[in-house]
Amino acid sequence: MIKRIIYFLFLAVFFTACSTTKYLPPGQKLYTGGDVKVDDKSIPKKDAKALEDELKTYIRPKPNSSLLGMRIKLWLYYKTKSRKGFINKFLSKYGEPPVLASQVDLQKNSDIMQNRLQNISYFQATVKGDTIGKEKTAKALFTASPGPSYTIRNLTFPNATDNNLDTAIKGTMKQTLLKKGDKYNLDVIKNERIRIDTRLKEEGFFYFAPEQLLVKVDSTVGNHQVDMIVRIKPETPEQAREIYTVRNIYVYPNYSLRDTSLKLDQAKPYRWYNIVDPRNTARPYLFANTVLLHPNDVYSRTTHNNSLNRFINLGPYRYVKNRFEDVTPDSPKLDVYYFLTPYKKKSLQLELLGRTTSANYTGSQINLSWKNRNAFKGGELLTVTLFGSTDVQVGGQNSGYNVYQYGIQTSLSWPRLITPWRVSSSNAYIPRTVLQLGYSSVVRQKLYSLNSFTGSFGYQFKTDEHRMHELNIIEATFVKPRNVDSLYRDSINNPKNNNPALKHVIDPQFTLGPSYAYTYDNTTEDYRTNSIYFRGKLSLSNNLYGLITGADTLAGKDKKLFGTTFNQYIKAETEFRFFHKISSSTKLATRIIAGAGMPYGNSTILPYNQQFFIGGPNSLRGFRPRTIGPGTVDPNPQGNTFIADQSGDIKLEANVELRQKLFSIVYGALFADAGNIWNAKPHQAGGTFGPNFLSQMAVDAGFGLRFDATILVLRTDLGFPLMRPYTPVNGGSRSISPSFKNAILNIAIGYPF
CATH class of the missing domain: 2.20.200 (Outer membrane efflux proteins (OEP))
Incomplete structure (x- = not known):
């Protein structure tokens, strides 16, 4: 079978190759790409290989794309060219014309690569190009002779003098990117100018620009070394040499493009800034957390950018326009204007x-x-x-x-943070105070209906772009059954079910306590090879009140709050995701979830709405939602009239997924999942967490497709259960043979993690 597949692929490659070259114009050859060879024995093989790989990226044009040697897009171009019909017109969008060897400019490519080598320390480099041809195809070969690399011998910064600009630049020297002994690199020099300018912008040099810095390079010092001198260009204007401070600040909360006048006569001062708002659309204190610059402050780009971010994240405003005005020629000062266009x-x-x-x-x-x-x-x-x-x-x-x-x-x-004490911060993120109230009713036909009331009051704030904190001073949940049908009551009393959670679902539940969650996320930074996401949460319920009242349900001391038996527990949840970029089109994604709740005092089990569940399209994809656990409990014993949601106090789950871009917006994935839930205390035989928990894991594997249109991701996963945590009561094994009969098709929106 394998031999037949290889033979088929060989024939496909051969015939496709033939079919794309037979249409070439007379005397022309198809360009199949370029290669670079570094011809310099003084360069270590590892460095030579790195140079070859880099220089190869500069070769233009790129050859026709291919898959397994088949130039499918070129073949589509020829097959649909000048042909009518809807199908041909549609397929022609994916075709591409042939890239001919005659289109390759060897000299221009050689010059570009030679210039690149000179920019990265090989001042004596030369590059020559040639073509190697067959009957119908040709490739380009470039030979590079880099010569010796030049390193930095000495670095000189301006002397600290009475000149503010010279002194400021000298003060940035300790953090310089130009290190003695490093190879000369033009990119590093450019980045050094940007680094210095960034630092100067924190010290009031509002009008300075990186282009006003000059880095002189002397390559005549011998021994393949260079001396570098950092200095200010003589033509730098006086304005760029001055340290600017803030004079007045004006905020326009109801600005539109039709406004042509600054209306300074209508400005109303509030603390350190002025409000220009004739229609009184906003209270002046609204901007106390957003206007971070103050009069007489030295201009700081970071403080300025943080203010802009805060205005944008404030909520009511669609656009933020900013302007600085140089207002005092004899004294370097700036007036600051913020123009806000509301939603x-x-x-x-x-x-x-x-x-x-x-x-x-x-x-x-x-x-x-x-x-x-x-x-x-x-x-x-x-x-x-x-x-x-x-x-x-x-x-x-x-x-x-x-x-x-x-x-x-x-x-x-x-x-803003509403607290008894004053809290201030100066980063780019607006802290928030959030009050939430809600009511919901859940009706499970033929079984039961529940009323649920929720409320919370707390804070959300970010310390930087990666770290998020959520502190709820109080979270309250009250769940009470409105109606319970006889079928459900009979299921509770059915000894074959052996599932105390059935009754627990309809028990009145009252939780009251604080919670804290911390999130770290750098996965939005696409340039990273490795990125992580972490979220941890700690929740408490009636801990202090239960301790004061001496609640102990096991000793018959059930206690109530507002006439209802309250829940008492400590609960911790963690989720960790790790992403590794194998290539630009391939990524490895992994996730580990661990959570545990410990009921005590007035409770022997977590309230149902706080318990853990497992299985489904965002969990173990080879099993249906909430049908696993706890422990080795069979979710569907003989005689059961319906499958109840399985829940537990402890959860462990691990997922791994290999994601590969196939074409256009279509991505493929191979995945495997494992996990289970358990009870913290013995309620069901086989359902309690113990030392043999690893042997009780449910396991699945599968594959899927993702259609990623950026604003929406449609996901299809086909999961195959491989190992269930229980042995079926009607006989059978824990292991499951992978087959389409047992497979679970998941259709969902978004990635599973």
Whole structure:
């Protein structure tokens, strides 16, 4: 079989190659690419190989693309060229004309590579090009003779004098990128000028520019070394040599392009800045956290940029325009203007969503959201959302057990920290205080319906672009059954189910306590070879109150708060993701999730809405959602009328996925998942966490496609269960043979992690 495949591929490559060269004009050859050879024995092989790889990237033009030796796009070009019809017109978009050997300018390519070698210390470099041809094809070969590399011997900065600019530049010398003994590199010199300019912008040199720095290079000192002298260009204007401070600051909260006058006569001072807002659209204190520059401050680019970021993230404003005006010729000072164009204050948004799950449910959801972006003229964002959803299964094992949800969610977000004490920060990120209140009703047809009330008050703030903190001073949840059908009560009492969680689902639940979450994320920086995401969260419920009242349910001392038995627990959750970029089109993605909740005092098990679940399109993709665990418990014992959601107090999960771009917006993936959940205390036989937890892992593997259109990612994954954590009561093995009969198709939006 393998021999046949190899033979087929060989024939495909051969015939495709022939079919793309037979159309060439007479006397022309197809260009198949270029190569570079470094001919200098004094250069170590490793360095020579690196030079060859770099110089190869400068060769132009690029040859026709190919896959396994087949020039499919070139073949499409010839087959659809000048042909009519919808299919030919469509396919012609993906074709590309032939790149001919006659289009390669050997001398121009040689000059570019020679110039590059000279820019990276090989001042005596030469490059020569030639072509190597066959009957129908030709390639370019360039031979580079770099010669000796030149290194830095001495580096001189301006002397610290009475000249402010010279002194400031001298003060940046310790952090210089130009190190003695390093090879000369023009790119490093350019970056050094930018580095110095960046530092000067922090010290008030508002009008200075990198181009006003000159780095003189003396290569005549011998022994293949150079001396470098950093100095200011003589023609640098006096304005660029001055240290500027701030005089006045003006904020325009309701600016439009039609405004042509600065209206300074209408400016109202507030603390250290002035508000120009004739219509009183914003309260003056709104900008106390955004205007970070103060009168008489030395201009700082970082402080200025942080202010702009804060204005943008404030919430009510669509655009921020900034202007500096040099106002005092005899004394270097700046007036600062911030022009803010607001969003429409109120908006109404309707969302209609359709979805399908690997649990064979098909559903729809409607969200109606009303927003007020400046509710009380202090930048407050008030959001009220009404929602409703249905999830229906037809012909599956849970057919008839449809799920309906509806409710309301309100949120009020202040762009500042509301605390008894004053808190100030000067980074680029606006801290927020958030109050949330919500109600939802869940109706599981034929089973039960629940009312849920939630509320929280806390803070969200970032210390830098990667780190996010979320501190809720108080989180409260109250869940109470509205109706429980006899079928569900009979299932609870059915000894064959042996699942105390069935009753736990409909028990009244009352949690009250703080929580803290920390997130670190640098995955948005695409240039990184390795990137990580980490999130950790700690939640508490009624810990102090339970301790004061002496709550101990095992000793018969159940305690109540507001007439309801409260939950008492400590819960910790962590998620770690690691991404490794193998190439520009291939990435390895991994994830580990670990969570544990410890009920105590007034509780013997975590409240249902705080428990862990596993399985589904964003978890173990070879198993249906919430059908695994706890431990070795069989989720579908004989005699059970429906499959209940499986939950636990402890969770471990690991995922690995190899992602590969195939073509256009289509990506492929190979994946494997493993994990399970457990109870912290013995409630079910085989469901408690113990030393043999690794042997109780569920395992799956599979493959999938992702259609990444940037704004939307449609994902299809086919997961094959390989190992279940339990032995079926009707016989069989824990291991499962991979087959399409057992496979689970997951259709979802977005990547799983």
